[in-house]
Amino acid sequence: MDHIGSAADLWRRLCQLGQLRPRDYDADLVRSVKTEFGLIAGREVARELDRVGVQAEALVRVVLRDLQPFAMMMTDLLRLYERIAAASATKDSLRIVYEFSEDDQLDVLLSAFREQVRVTQSSIQSVLRLEITLDQLWRFPFSAPISNLSPELEAWAATYDAGFWPNSLPAPAPTGAPTLDAAVADTMAVLRAYLDRARSLAADRRSLWPGTRDLLPADAEVVGLSDAERWLPHRLFGLHSETAKAAEGRFYGNRIAARLRGWLDDLDWRQTEAEVVREALEEVLALPIWGKRHEFYSAWLVTEFDKALPGRLTFRVHEGVLAFPFRATPIADMDSTAGPVQLWAEMRSPYHAPISASRKRGIQPDYRFLAGPDLERDTLLAVEAKQYLRPAAKNPGQALADYSGGLPNALVILAAYGPVSQSAITYVPQRRRHRAQVHDYLRPGAVACDSFQQQITAALPPPKPKLATQEATLELHWDSVVPDLDLHAYVRRGDGEQHVFHEQPSSEHVELLRDVLDGREPEKMIIRQGGNAIRLRVDIEVWAYTPGAALGDAHPSISVPTDRGRLSVSLPASAPPTARTWFALTIDADGTVDVHREFVQRREGVNQDV
Structure with a gap:
């Protein structure tokens, strides 16, 4: 590896290798670097890094810190792909194919992606790991309340209090005392490392606090616990306050320096070796997935x-390939109480009144959940992915307006990695705004993920209920004007089926407790699933045995104990007035209760004169 003497040298090298594209793809990194080091806008980055005298290690820390959310996206995607591979028996041979545009494709094996x-x-x-204990943090020698601050510190505190990580850390003004200024500089290096680590672990402050995240590195607990107690601002303000007092005399300044140096020596603070830091950055930026990291944002939303x-989602794997093509494609299937629902990517549907000039051919959200053949009316939820460097209004606002207009029954969500202007919603007509939602700063670890997931769940029909226990008792209730109704169960087996009813009241898995002949009390049947019992599918029917009576006269209903409480299944209004048998529900092998909302008879040719 060539010797790199400064941040400017490293920046030039990465650009020459094509690993950084500052004029387009990496404009967000450029903005972050300029903000971090106070570089003058409009000037060439390398020259500004030289002018300010930034060390290469400091640049690497900033770049890797800003790449951490994308690393977290990759981790989320890996977990999902490994689960899909296990379910489809493809293991490491699963191929994931992304088509970002018609001529831009990334094809990677799961093993290589891992x-x-x-x-x-x-x-x-x-590079970013913080090897400090809570006890060491709390022994920081100075602390001050958030009051009587300079304008710069007030602005910093306002960002912090709003729940966000500030982009920089204001340093105290130099005192002119070499010993004190050196101690302050070394202390600020630790405070900046603390802030960098916090920003790398979570998108905002609340997301890092105890109990809100799992599977984080060990030092995340130290940072999370201390930030919940506001460790950083009080220590930063204390450092500024004490350093300002150094003007009182050399003796006071030396005492401040000694206390800072004592704390630093106790930390045994070590910066990562410069060559190791630079190698780590080049290794990351050389990976194929980082050349497409912005495009992966849309793919990451699937993990949410x-x-x-x-x-609930069953992903479609065809011949060992999980595909995300740049055209209308079904990604996954889901069952629900309202029937099957499909997750589609890039599905286009007509819309004749768009306000955006780019949608003359119709609307094409990144994702839609579809519950039927009508692309407009059967779309329950549409999600559009966006990445903005600055708060935008027109583009996201027009997308919300067009999608909510063209999908009249759907909740439309705009999911943005960065900021979205609050005025974006004004593009949506007032009568449709309840179906248009914006989730900005939606990225791994952000609190916004919670509300996004909640809206996804609420917008879609719930899953079918399951039996509450392994031994569940079904009850048949009816009006005694028709004295004799009966429960029948058909237990599916590999070699046929068992019929359980009043003449054959029990089997290994189903038992009719008593044949009730007057309708004055419920007829009960026990279904045994799980445990030592073989998991089998059970069909439940109701038959009318009273001569000349029909089911509709008895108003029958079946009560089923499920994981969401007692479920009451009534005879559908579509039942013919002369019907004497009713196929009410099926209990699947996993305990799922599949209710027939429309009137169904189990098989053709059923004798209606039983």
Whole structure:
């Protein structure tokens, strides 16, 4: 590796290698670097880094810190892909194919994707890891309340109090005393490392606090616990306050320096070796997935769908390939109380009144959940992914307006990695705003993920209920004007089926407790699932045995204990007036209760004169 003497040298090298594209793809990194080091806008980055005298290690820390959310996206995607691979029996041979545009495709094996994620996370962790204990943090010698602050510190405190990580850390003004200024500079290096680590772990402050995240590195607990107690601002303001007092005399300044140096020596603080830091950055930026990291934001949203709908999505894997093509494609399927729902990517549907000039051919949200064949009226939820460097209004506002107009029954969500202007919603007509939502700063670890997942869950029909216990008692209730109704169960087996009813009241898995002949009390049937019992499918029917009577005269209903409380299944209004048998529900092998909302007879040719 060539010797890199400064941040400017490193920046030039990365640009020459094509690993950084500051004029387009990496404009967000450029903005972050300029903000972090106070570079003058409009000037060439490398020259500004030289002018300010930034060290290469400091630049690497900023770049890797800003890449951490994308590393977290990759980790989320890896977890999802490994679960899909296990379910489809493809294991490491699962291929993930992304088509970002018609001529831009990334094809990667799960095993290779796992290795890229491992390299990324290990490189970032090795550079940004904070090896400080809580006890060491709290022994910081100075603390001050948030009062009587300079304008610069007040602005910093306002950002922090709003729940966000400030972009920089204001340093005290130099005192002119070499010993004190050196101690302050070394102390600020630790405080900046603390802030960098916090920003790398979570998108905002609340997301890092105890109990809000799992699977974080060990030092995340130290940072999270201390930030919940506002460790950083009080120490930063204390450092500024005490340093300002150094003007009182050399003796006071020396005492401040000694206390700071004592705290620093106790930390045994070490900066990562410069060569290791630079190698870590180059290794990460050379990975294929980082050349497409912005495009992966849309793919990452699928992991949020999966979290909002735990265990409900069945992803489509065809011949070992999980595909995300740049055209209308069904991604996953989901069952629900309202029937099957499909998750589609890039599905276009007509809309004849768009306000955006780019949608003359119709509307095409990144994702939509579709509950039927009508692309307009059967879309329950549409999600559009956006990445903005600055708060935008027109583009997201027009997208919300067009999608909510063209999908009259859907909740439309704009999911943005960065900021969105509050005025974006004004583009949506007032009568449709309840169906248009904006989630900005939606990224791994952000509090915004909670509300996003909640809206996904609420917008879609719930899953079918399951039996509450392994041994569940069903009850048939009816009007005694028709004295004799009966429960019948058909237990599906590999070699046929067992019929359980009043003449054959029990089997290994189903038992009719008593044949009730007058309707004055419910007829009860026990269904045994799980445990030592083989999981089998059970069909439940109701038959009318009173001569000349029909089911409609008895108003029958079946009560089923489920994981969401007692479920009452009534004879559908579509039942013919002469019907004497009713196929009410099926209990699947996993305990799912599948209710027939429309009137169904189990098979053709059923004798209606039983």
